[in-house]
Amino acid sequence: MDSLRQFTHRLRRRDRRITGPRQAILETLRAQEHPLAIRQIHDALHEPCDLATVYRAMHMLEDMGMVKRFDFGDGTARFELIAEGDDGHHHHLICRNCATVVEIEECFSKKLEQRIANQNGFTALTHKLEFFGLCPTCQ
Amino acid sequence: MDSLRQFTHRLRRRDRRITGPRQAILETLRAQEHPLAIRQIHDALHEPCDLATVYRAMHMLEDMGMVKRFDFGDGTARFELIAEGDDGHHHHLICRNCATVVEIEECFSKKLEQRIANQNGFTALTHKLEFFGLCPTCQ
DNA sequence: TCCTTTTTGCAAATAATTTGCAACTACTAA
DNA sequence: TTAGTAGTTGCAAATTATTTGCAAAAAGGA
Known part of the structure; x- marks a missing residue:
């Protein structure tokens, strides 16, 4: 629950909005312990949204420092939620x-x-x- | 000169052919000390060839262990010639x-x-x- | 030089990611 | 609670790196 609260706080601070897709993406990331590819995140969403939306959300989460991007060298970006108090x-x-x-x-x-x-x-x-x-x- | 000789030898051994584009690519790589992107290699060739040919040549050189692939995380592969006696x-x-x-x-x-x-x-x-x-x- | 096999060029196909734009929605000020 | 504004989304098209099918061309051995 905390990361959602933290997320809300950080979003407000930057004049960004808390939307369904963004919350769903955060939920999905939170449920995983390994990095997820955009496609995987997209497919795991219960309340589906456009792929482009996931791409945009991941950029935003990355800029906000809530998510870390990993590159396994296969041409597909993967993301992990940065745990609280962790530098990722x-x-x-x-x-x-x-x-x-x-x-x-x-x-x-x-x-x-x-x-x-x-x-x-x-x-x-x-x-x-x-x-x-x-x-x-x-x- | 030696890497060309070595190359020739390795190619013959595998029933591969020594062609203009391949020699030109090797020359280009040899002239550089830093990793080059496919596009850069292609643009640097004096005797131009198709981009697809460069892609294919790089795969072959990589399989033969003559070239090493690097990934700087920008979605573009870069290659360096492996110096003789070096493991790259x-x-x-x-x-x-x-x-x-x-x-x-x-x-x-x-x-x-x-x-x-x-x-x-x-x-x-x-x-x-x-x-x-x-x-x-x-x- | 001839023959077989490998290469090449070209164009089209993939794949991941980005972007333009109009419709839509979250938040805020009243 | 509501209207207005600015941020978001979906959709389709554009980009970029890379791969692939195929027929024509070239390399190397006999």
Whole structure:
């Protein structure tokens, strides 16, 4: 319930509206622990809406920092709701064969990133990292 | 010159042919130190060929392990020639503003990857990792 | 040089995503 | 509660990257 409340609050703050499709999309994302593709979100909605609406909603949620976009390298964006009090920073381990996804909380040390930033004079570093392999079933 | 010779050898071995477009593409890749998008490769060819031919050639070069595909998350595949004696494993630091690319040789320790594999029962792990930030000019 | 197999160019097909626009609806001010 | 305004939606068409079918052209071996 809280994320809906939080959502409402953030929307109002930006003069954005709380609509049926947006609430439904949030519900759908909340029910999943893994990243969902737009198509999957769309198909899972009980009260269906246009695909374009889902695309637009995801952009908005992303801009508002409520959702994180992941890229598994297959040309399809996937999204996860960012849990409360979480920064959403985590990675995935994806089976190359069956596409099973496991969430990975571990990451390399921030020192590495800091060093890379310093050595190249870059600031505000972020990174995208995903692991691929063969899951127990597919080996 | 060597990579062309190597290429010829690998092609013959697989009953593939050495054609103008393929040689031209290799030349183009060799002249660049950064990953190139298909469109860029296509536009850089002196002896032009069809875009579809470039797409097909890149698949072939990738299958032959002569080229590595990178994904900067913008929906466009980029390719780099794999240098001789190199495994092609490296990453990039990309400016979020001007898209400048810096090659990064550093990577996190293999132990991390090994641990992730073990903890989840996965094998044959690989990863995709790219860094993003603001370059000195764009800050 | 001839023959077989691989390649290429071209155009059309896919797929994910974006966009223009008119109809519609959430929110706010009264 | 209601009207007005600004944000949203559905629909269809446009974009972009990439793939594919197919007939004509080219490569490499005999």
